Amino acid sequence: MRDVELRHLAAFVAIAEEGSFGRAAARLGYTQSTVSQQVAALEKTVGGSVFDRPGGPRPARVTPLGAVVLERGRELLARSAALGEAVERFKAGDGRIDIGTFQSVSSVILPTVIRRLRDEHPGCDIRLSEEEPDTPQIGQLDLLFYDGQVDGDVERVKLLDDPYLLVAGAGDFPDGPVRLARLDHAPMVAWPLDCDQPEMEEALARGGAHPRIVFRTAVNDALLSMVRAGLGCAVLPWLALRGANVEADPTLSVHELRPSLPAREIYLHWPAGRTLSPLASRAIEIAVEVAGDISGSA
Structure with missing residues (x-):
């Protein structure tokens, strides 16, 4: 049964539904002889007739073997159509x-x-x-x-490139850039020592800043809440501050650092x-x- 082809099943189903080889051929866009050849190939594969052919104007009738093939054939054609639709959706960007x-x-x-x-x-x-x-x-x-x-x-x-900026309570630092030396021994809240955080803190140290880390958390909102509460300042990437809409918060101020740190x-x-x-x-x-x-x- 591995030689059954979908085009043979499609011709068979069309004849069963239309009642004649001629109408099935018109529906499929084939010649009647092509439809007959496809049904003959199907019958050779399944080992028996799938239609009784009374001839004349009388409709072709499905044989008992044909009824089995018709039921399973419709299922295969439906699955094939579903597969085709899924592939087209995938190619179009679904999935x-x-x-x-x-x-x-x-x-x-x-x-x-x-x-x-x-x-x-x-x-x-x-x-x-x-x-x-x-x-x-x-x-x-x-x-x-x-x-x-x-x-x-x-x-x-x-x-x-995501530059590091200083965020502090409003009024904690004068407007404008802040020298790294101003952060030496300053209380600071910070991310845990993973990802780029160790490199950032090493860059602070090379610039002469050895802040006193009073709290660490990986949650940006929690860090900013600690800054608002007065626990200390924070050095965070610009993307993190933008995501928290810090510039619209009057309780916080954002400053560039001088010299600047290597960007994330x-x-x-x-x-x-x-x-x-x-x-x-x-x-x-x-x-x-x-x-x-x-x-x-x-």
């Missing part, structure tokens, strides 16, 4: 995409990326994983945003050597565009 992300990207870049993807492909399934391990791996993710380059067999594109680098990664889905490819294009727009507004 599922798994994205690894982190706080700043989730707040600032991803909302626009996801909205545009959903506008273009309403049937897509977008799933996010927000974890920031010390040694990130892309694993089964389609895309991974990370503040740095991920090791392994991946391809990547740099989205933007934001990358988008995807598995090397793996064929990307149209949805993943489009997500990369949109993320690059969004990051460019954001960088231009910094």
Whole structure:
């Protein structure tokens, strides 16, 4: 039965539904002889007649064997049609995409990326994983945003440089840039010592600033709440401050640092050597565009 072809089944079903070879041929856009050949090929495969052919104007009738083939054949044709529709939807951008992300990207870049993807492909399934391990791996993710380059067999594109800024209580520092030396022994709240945080604190030390870390948390909102409460200042990337809309908060002030610290680098990664889905490819294009727009507004 492995030699049964869908085109043979389609001809058989058309004849059964139309009642004649001629009407089935017209429906399928074939000649009547072609339809007859396809039915003959089907009967050879299944080992018996699927139609009684009374001749003349009387309709062709399905045999008992034909009834079995008709029932299962319709199921196969329906599955084939469903497969074709699913493939077309996939090519058009529907399907599922798994994205690894982190706080700043989730707040600032991803909302626009996801909205545009959903506008273009309403049937897509977008799933996010927000974890920031010390040694990130892309694993089964389609895309991974990370503040740095991920090791392994991946391809990547740099989205933007994310400069570090000082955020403090309103009036804690004069308006304008703040010299790093002013932060020496100053109370400060900070991220845990993972990702780029150790490098940032080493850069502070090279600039002569050895702040007194009084509290650490990986949650941006919690850090900013500690600054508002007067526990100390914080040095955070611009993207994190933008995501929290700090500039609109009158209780906080934002300052550039002098000399400036090396900016955090934001990358988008995807598995090397793996064929990307149209949805993943489009997500990369949109993320690059969004990051460019954001960088231009910094």
